Structures are given as C-alpha cells and as structure tokens.
Amino acid sequence: MSSLDPFRMIGKTLAGHFLVQSLVGEGRSSVVYKGLHIGPKKAVALKCYKLGAWLDGGTAETFLRRFREESKASSQISKEQPFFVRSIGSGMTTSDEGVYIPYSVLEWLDGRSLGRELAERRARAESTRPLTELLMRLEPAVKVALAHAHKQKILHGDITPGSFFLLDKEPAPGVSIKLLDLGTAKVVRDLAREVAPKAAPQALFSPGHAAPEQLDPKLGEWGPWTDVYGLAVVLLEAMLGRPVAESVQGKDAASIVLDPKKRPTPRNLGISVFDPVERVFAKAVALLPAERWPNAFEFWSELEDAVRAEEPTRRVLPTKMEEDEPEASTEPRPGLARPPYTTSDDTSPNGLLIEPAGLPRSVPPQVGPLAAASSSTSSTAPKAGPTDVTGLKPPVAPPPAPPFRPMVAPPVVGMGVQVPKAPVAGAAGASNVTNVGNVANVTGAAGVQASAGLSHVANPPSSGSGGLFKIPPPTPPPATPKKVQTPPPPPPVRVSSAPPLPQPVPTIGESPSPARASSPDMAGVRGSSPDLSGARASSPDHMAGGGASGRASQPHAIPRPMAKPAGAGGAASAPASPTTIRSFPAAAPKPSRPDLSALKPVASQPLIAPSPLSPSGSGSASVRPKPEPVEVRRDTPTMPLEAVPDTPRVSPPPASPPTPPSPPPALETTRAAHAAPIAPATPAAQAAQAEPADELDANATTSPDGVRPVREMVPPPKTNVAVGNLPTVIVDDPEQRKELAARQRETVRIAMPPPTPAVPWEATNPNSQSAPAPSSAGESEALAPRPRPVRKRRGLWVVALLSFIIVFLLGAVFIALWHYSTDLT
Numbered sequence: 036m037s038s039l040d041p042f043r044m045i046g047k048t049l050a051g052h053f054l055v056q057s058l059v060g061e062g063r064s065s066v067v068y069k070g071l072h073i074g075p076k077k078a079v080a081l082k083c084y085k086l087g088a089w090l091d092g093g094t095a096e097t098f099l100r101r102f103r104e105e106s107k108a109s110s111q112i113s114k115e116q117p118f119f120v121r122s123i124g125s126g127m128t129t130s131d132e133g134v135y136i137p138y139s140v141l142e143w144l145d146g147r148s149l150g151r152e153l154a155e156r157r158a159r160a161e162s163t164r165p166l167t168e169l170l171m172r173l174e175p176a177v178k179v180a181l182a183h184a185h186k187q188k189i190l191h192g193d194i195t196p197g198s199f200f201l202l203d204k205e206p207a208p209g210v211s212i213k214l215l216d217l218g219t220a221k222v223v224r225d226l227a228r229e230v231a232p233k234a235a236p237q238a239l240f241s242p243g244h245a246a247p248e249q250l251d252p253k254l255g256e257w258g259p260w261t262d263v264y265g266l267a268v269v270l271l272e273a274m275l276g277r278p279v280a281e282s283v284q285g286k287d288a289a290s291i292v293l294d295p296k297k298r299p300t301p302r303n304l305g306i307s308v309f310d311p312v313e314r315v316f317a318k319a320v321a322l323l324p325a326e327r328w329p330n331a332f333e334f335w336s337e338l339e340d341a342v343r344a345e346e347p348t349r350r351v352l353p354t355k356m357e358e359d360e361p362e363a364s365t366e367p368r369p370g371l372a373r374p375p376y377t378t379s380d381d382t383s384p385n386g387l388l389i390e391p392a393g394l395p396r397s398v399p400p401q402v403g404p405l406a407a408a409s410s411s412t413s414s415t416a417p418k419a420g421p422t423d424v425t426g427l428k429p430p431v432a433p434p435p436a437p438p439f440r441p442m443v444a445p446p447v448v449g450m451g452v453q454v455p456k457a458p459v460a461g462a463a464g465a466s467n468v469t470n471v472g473n474v475a476n477v478t479g480a481a482g483v484q485a486s487a488g489l490s491h492v493a494n495p496p497s498s499g500s501g502g503l504f505k506i507p508p509p510t511p512p513p514a515t516p517k518k519v520q521t522p523p524p525p526p527p528v529r530v531s532s533a534p535p536l537p538q539p540v541p542t543i544g545e546s547p548s549p550a551r552a553s554s555p556d557m558a559g560v561r562g563s564s565p566d567l568s569g570a571r572a573s574s575p576d577h578m579a580g581g582g583a584s585g586r587a588s589q590p591h592a593i594p595r596p597m598a599k600p601a602g603a604g605g606a607a608s609a610p611a612s613p614t615t616i617r618s619f620p621a622a623a624p625k626p627s628r629p630d631l632s633a634l635k636p637v638a639s640q641p642l643i644a645p646s647p648l649s650p651s652g653s654g655s656a657s658v659r660p661k662p663e664p665v666e667v668r669r670d671t672p673t674m675p676l677e678a679v680p681d682t683p684r685v686s687p688p689p690a691s692p693p694t695p696p697s698p699p700p701a702l703e704t705t706r707a708a709h710a711a712p713i714a715p716a717t718p719a720a721q722a723a724q725a726e727p728a729d730e731l732d733a734n735a736t737t738s739p740d741g742v743r744p745v746r747e748m749v750p751p752p753k754t755n756v757a758v759g760n761l762p763t764v765i766v767d768d769p770e771q772r773k774e775l776a777a778r779q780r781e782t783v784r785i786a787m788p789p790p791t792p793a794v795p796w797e798a799t800n801p802n803s804q805s806a807p808a809p810s811s812a813g814e815s816e817a818l819a820p821r822p823r824p825v826r827k828r829r830g831l832w833v834v835a836l837l838s839f840i841i842v843f844l845l846g847a848v849f850i851a852l853w854h855y856s857t858d859l860t
C-alpha cells in the first residue's frame with residue numbers, strides 16, 4: 036500500500052461524479068483523499084474505509100446497506116446543524132485488486148483536525164492548551180452538535196482528537212469547528228465486530244480512546260456515555276499534550292482501560308486540577324457506563340461549572356461569561372463569544388493553580404495518589420481552598436484586587452501542567468490495527484462483484500438490528516443503585532509556570548514515592564506492548580510530528596492505584612454485571628442540570644446549503660434537483676398585469692366604511708381598490724407576509740462554499756396572492772409582492788379611462804354654475820370654470836339659424852308685398 040496513495044485511487048472517478056485528486060491523510064481505519072465534485076466543480080473529501088479485510092461477497096451488501104443508512108442519518112443531521120461536517124453521499128468501489136472500499140463523500144474543509152494540531156504542537160514542543168480554552172473551542176461541536184445527535188439517539192462511537200476539525204475560515208458566523216465521522220465510525224466498528232467477532236476489540240479502536248464497554252461488551256451497552264468517555268480522553272490529551280495511551284502503555288489498552296483502579300483522571304495522569312474538575316472527569320471516565328455522565332451535554336456543562344466554581348477564589352472565569360450565563364443554560368451556545376479571560380496572577384484559566392513565575396519551588400509537585408496520601412484533605416471535608424504545597428502563600432486569601440488582565444494565548448502558564456515530554460515516536464512498533472485496512476492482505480474479496488457507484492443514502496433507516504446507530508433504550512435501574520465512589524481528591528498542587536521545573540511531574544505511577552515499589556499493580560506491567568504501540572499507519576497527516584493518539588513511544592510506568600480510585604467502589608464489584616444502569620449515585624449529589632430534552636438546535640433552518648446530492652436518491656449518484664432559487668422565481672411568469680383592472684376582483688379589499696365622496700380622493704380610492712388584492716387582506720396575512728422576509732434575512736448568508744447564498748436554498752413560505760379572476764399566482768418574495776403591487780397600481784392607472792369631466796357635485800347639481808371655493812391647489816384645478824357644454828352651443832346656433840330664416844322669410848314677404856302694391860298703382 037503506497038503511502039502516497041494507499042488505495043491507488045488518485046485519478047479515478049467515483050460514481051462518475053467525484054474525481055480523486057490527492058491524498059490528504061490516513062487514519063486508523065480510513066484514508067482521506069481530496070476530490071472534485073465534477074458537476075458543481077466543488078472540492079470534496081473522499082473518505083475511503085480500510086475495511087477490505089472485513090468485507091466479502093456475503094458481508095458487503097449488508098454493510099453497504101447499513102453504511103448508507105448511517106450516511107443518510109449523518110447527512111440529515113449535518114443539514115440541521117452547522118457544526119457537523121456535511122455528508123454528501125456514500126458509496127462503495129473496489130480497488131484494482133478487487134477489494135471493497137466503502138467511501139463517504141464529505142464537504143471539503145480547510146483547516147486541520149485537533150489531532151493534527153496536537154501532534155504539531157507537540158512536535159514543536161509548544162505549550163498545551165488550557166482547559167478553559169479547550170472548553171470554549173470545542174463547545175459548539177460538543178454542546179450543540181454532539182448533544183443534538185445524542186438527543187436524536189445517534190452517537191458518535193469513536194471520539195478522538197481527529198473527530199474535531201478546526202476550521203481556518205468560518206463558513207458561517209461562529210462556525211469555527213466541525214465534528215467528523217458521526218455515526219459512520221460506529222457502523223464501521225460494528226461491522227468489524229460482527230464479521231470478526233474474535234478480533235481483539237483493541238484492533239478496532241484507538242488505544243486509550245475506547246470506552247470500557249467498547250472493549251468489554253459485558254460492561255454494558257454503547258451509548259452517549261460512550262462518547263462522554265471519549266470526550267474526556269480528548270480533553271485530557273489536549274491538556275497533557277500527548278496521547279493518554281502513552282501514559283498507560285505497558286499493558287494492553289484493554290487491561291488498563293478496564294482496570295477500575297486506574298481510571299484516567301487528570302490527577303492520575305499528572306495534571307493538577309481542583310477537586311471539582313477532578314470529580315467531573317472521574318465520573319466521565321468511570322468504568323461502568325452507568326456511572327458516567329449520561330451524555331455529552333451534561334458532562335460538558337458540569338465541567339464548565341466546575342471550572343467556573345473556582346471563580347470566587349481564583350477569578351479565572353471570563354467575566355462576561357459569568358454575567359451572561361449565570362447558570363448552566365439548557366440552550367447550546369454556538370459560536371459562544373469568546374470574551375477575554377481574566378485571571379489573577381497566581382491562577383490559570385484552566386482550573387489549575389499556577390505558581391507565580393520566578394518563585395522557587397520548595398516542594399516537588401505531588402500528583403494523584405501521592406498527593407492524596409500526603410494530604411488530609413478529602414472530598415468530604417469543607418473546601419478550604421487549594422492547598423499550597425509550596426508553602427509560599429496562604430492557601431486562600433488572594434491578594435486584594437489583583438489586576439485582572441486578558442488572557443492572551445497563554446503559554447505554559449495557561450496549561451499549568453508539567454508533563455515530561457515524551458519523544459515523538461515515528462510509526463512505532465507493530466500496530467495491531469494496521470491489518471484492519473491492509474488491503475494488500477486481503478485477497479478473499481477479489482473477484483467479488485462490487486456494488487460500485489455512489490450509493491447515496493437512500494434507504495430509509497431500518498428499524499432492525501442492522502439499522503442506525505441508535506442508543507439502546509435505558510435499562511431500568513437496579514433496586515440498589517450503585518454509588519460512584521469519587522476518590523477523595525488530593526489537594527491541588529501548585530505548579531510553576533515558568534521557568535520550567537527541573538523535576539518532571541510524574542505520569543501515572545512514576546512518582547518517586549517509595550509506595551510505587553510496593554504497588555502490586557506495577558509488577559510485570561512494564562515493557563512495551565505492541566498492542567499499545569502506534570496504531571496509526573504512516574500518514575502524511577501525522578508526519579509532522581506523530582499522531583496525537585496511538586503513538587507508541589518510550590515506556591512509561593504503569594499508574595499506581597489511587598488511594599481511593601474513582602469508581603472503584605462500585606466498579607470493582609460490578610464489571611460482571613452486563614446491565615447498563617442509568618442511575619446516578621446519591622453520594623454525588625448532582626446539581627440540578629437542565630434536561631437534555633430541553634436542548635434545542637440552534638438554528639431551525641439549516642445554515643448550510645443542502646447537499647447537492649439527493650438524500651432520497653438511490654443507487655447511483657443522483658443529483659438532487661436544486662431548490663428553485665428566488666431569483667429564478669422572479670423570472671417566472673406572474674400575470675398579465677394589463678388585464679387586471681378589467682377583471683372582477685375575487686377577494687375584494689377589506690370593507691372600509693364608505694366615505695363621503697370627494698372628487699380626487701374618490702378617484703384614488705378607486706384605483707387603489709384595483710390593486711388591493713395584492714396586499715394581504717388581513718393583518719394576519721400581513722404578518723404572514725412579513726415573516727418570510729425576516730426569515731430570508733436571517734438566512735441571508737452564504738453557504739460554506741461561498742457560492743450560492745443560502746437564501747437561494749431556503750425558499751420562503753409561499754403566499755397565495757389572488758389577483759382578480761386570474762389563476763392564483765404564487766409570489767414568494769415580499770419584495771416581489773411589493774413590486775408587483777406597484778406595477779399593478781401603475782397598470783391600473785394606465786388602463787383607467789381618462790377622468791371624466793363629470794364631478795360629483797356637478798352631476799348632482801347640474802344647474803349649479805358656480806364652483807365651490809377651492810380649498811387646495813389640487814382642488815382649485817378640479818373646480819376651475821368648465822367650458823360650456825356643446826349641446827347648449829348647438830342650441831344657440833339653431834336659434835340663430837332659425838332667426839335668420841325667419842328674418843329672411845319676413846324680408847321675402849315684405850318684398851313680395853311691395854311689388855304687388857307697386858303693380859296695383
């Protein structure tokens with residue numbers, strides 16, 4: 036398998052639509068290529084799964100069906116939430132050797148995964164990220180996206196640092212991170228579990244990230260609590276600056292993850308945190324699913340609260356956050372405004388104690404069991420503030436009003452954790468998972484006909500066993516609820532920020548304490564284990580400094596058991612119970628948390644343009660008929676406006692009380708009445724028309740591709756506008772409606788006959804010859820003396836003519852009589 040093109044896919048066109056262009060990176064179970072969606076000429080990511088070893092003619096079809104269902108679910112959910120990578124489709128192809136290669140088509144993202152970032156930071160020996168910064172950065176992907184998925188009974192199933200993609204540019208306001216692999220990660224693991232039930236579970240998961248129940252199904256069902264475990268580990272790794280698995284190597288991952296005495300809590304990993312933070316983590320990584328936080332939202336909220344809880348004495352919280360969100364809100368906060376952190380000189384914003392720079396350390400840091408052993412503080416004791424083991428400062432009394440300052444990219448101070456820097460290992464050792472995707476080893480599938488082609492999410496999710504990655508129904512709690520035994524946390528230890536301390540903070544079990552030698556758990560567990568060695572194949576993605584997880588490196592000591600390990604009380608006796616218990620201990624009174632059901636998606640309308648492929652298509656790639664853009668509708672024939680005035684109105688304007696006729700106003704009213712049907716007839720209709728405008732404005736943002744405005748993709752509600760007796764015309768755009776109304780009014784004016792000289796007062800009083808005194812300029816024109824009617828003038832002419840004729844006849848008679856008298860004489 037070439038590291039440059041593991042599947043030899045570059046240059047191929049998948050499903051006739053997606054040209055494979057270049058390799059992006061390779062993870063444990065997949066290879067990601069950059070591709071081109073040929074039609075729209077958009078970049079896509081083609082994620083090809085290394086499942087050749089698990090698929091043959093018998094399993095390929097079943098897998099493909101379930102894979103499509105998962106893809107469909109992720110496609111749907113990615114439309115609902117902008118913090119998911121958008122799933123465009125999925126399919127299956129074959130390699131040149133005839134090996135099945137299922138693949139997903141995803142939106143192309145510019146940026147890098149958290150895993151890659153951690154690896155790069157580690158390679159550059161940069162400081163790790165403080166917890167508060169991590170909480171802020173990952174919050175939308177967890178409290179919005181993952182919580183939304185959990186609410187829909189979909190879980191991720193393989194949360195690792197690679198699951199979080201940090202975007203270079205925000206495709207939409209506030210969207211700076213996306214969650215990858217929702218759902219598909221699980222279906223891939225499910226397949227492997229089913230077709231190779233005897234395969235070591237460790238082969239399917241990233242060492243250190245797998246939850247106990249993923250390694251030992253007897254512990255319980257997978258569920259949102261499984262993701263909680265992965266989330267906790269991701270945070271721990273980001274705080275540590277190295278994979279948790281490195282801290283537990285020496286035995287295989289399963290035996291460590293499943294050891295109730297060695298829970299990967301911050302303190303057990305050498306991270307000094309305050310009690311509340313330790314407690315939240317301890318519950319998140321509890322051995323039994325039933326003892327964990329039930330979902331990502333609760334875990335995250337509790338963790339935020341725990342960090343916030345230190346604020347009164349340590350002032351580590353962002354002031355604005357405190358003001359804006361005094362209580363844990365049920366509302367997810369996408370794109371949470373990142374207010375500047377404020378911190379005092381001796382505290383860090385991550386829940387850790389930081390010793391003022393330059394102060395000598397008199398006591399080496401004590402971590403985990405050591406700290407517990409050396410302290411009389413217990414979790415039940417009233418909290419008296421952090422214990423200052425250095426003795427340099429009183430433990431509580433903070434200096435009066437220390438200057439608050441913004442926390443700007445904290446270096447070591449922000450982390451406050453001293454972790455020995457393990458050398459970055461290369462592709463270490465025998466990876467027990469490389470065979471998962473080693474297509475070169477797979478020959479059995481050769482010759483089996485592949486159902487190639489883009490098989491976009493078409494089938495409705497089956498409700499059967501092979502269906503979506505659904506969360507199992509909760510199991511009724513047992514009669515005696517188990518208690519989560521949170522260990523009495525040792526007092527936090529002040530850790531110097533700068534200069535770096537000469538003595539490293541021991542990782543688990545590396546304490547110089549004599550107790551270490553006496554720990555029975557230490558016996559025989561040292562030594563490198565191939566199971567824990569680098570699980571990643573060589574990947575360009577990780578060439579820059581090693582993977583963030585799964586890298587084997589130098590051996591580390593095995594952790595000593597905690598004085599009272601987290602979850603040990605219940606867990607030690609419980610592993611045999613396969614039941615999933617969703618009860619929570621009374622011993623750890625849970626602050627009233629908002630019900631997850633109250634969680635609402637941030638945006639009811641998708642901010643992201645829908646996939647160009649139809650989610651309902653089947654078989655080969657089908658191009659989704661694009662929603663008709665608003666602009667197109669503008670061009671649709673609307674109506675013969677000229678005909679409007681002559682047509683009877685179907686819906687007359689609202690009956691307004693008849694006003695006494697006054698000439699010009701009456702004319703205008705008449706004209707407006709013709710146009711009235713365009714306007715909504717009722718206030719409700721007016722409101723209905725205003726709504727789409729707001730909606731359009733709200734959605735008037737560009738798609739992540741920056742190509743088509745989202746408003747084109749989200750047609751506003753249609754409003755039927757009846758105009759005269761014309762067929763009902765659907766006008767979508769309120770602007771269009773206004774324009775239409777204006778044009779119609781204009782048309783009415785044009786089509787109206789010229790104003791008749793008959794004015795009401797003249798018609799009703801034809802004998803009146805005097806106009807009323809004009810009251811305005813407009814009226815003066817209307818009431819000006821009017822020309823005499825033609826009829827009257829004609830009468831005058833007739834009278835004149837008749838008079839002339841009479842005069843003429845009289846003259847003629849007179850002349851005739853004169854001649855007669857002359858003749859007589």
Ligand SMILES: Nc1ncnc2c1ncn2[C@@H]1O[C@H](COP(=O)(O)OP(=O)(O)OP(=O)(O)O)[C@@H](O)[C@H]1O
Nearest residue numbers: 060061062063065067080141142143144148197576
């Ligand atoms: N949609 C995407 N756009 C751009 N790059 C992506 C996309 N999806 C994944 N990548 C990148 O491809 C690389 C390989 O990803 P992949 O998921 O195969 O492995 P991983 O996440 O690094 O590790 P693992 O799967 O073992 O947890 C990573 O660098 C990842 O950031």
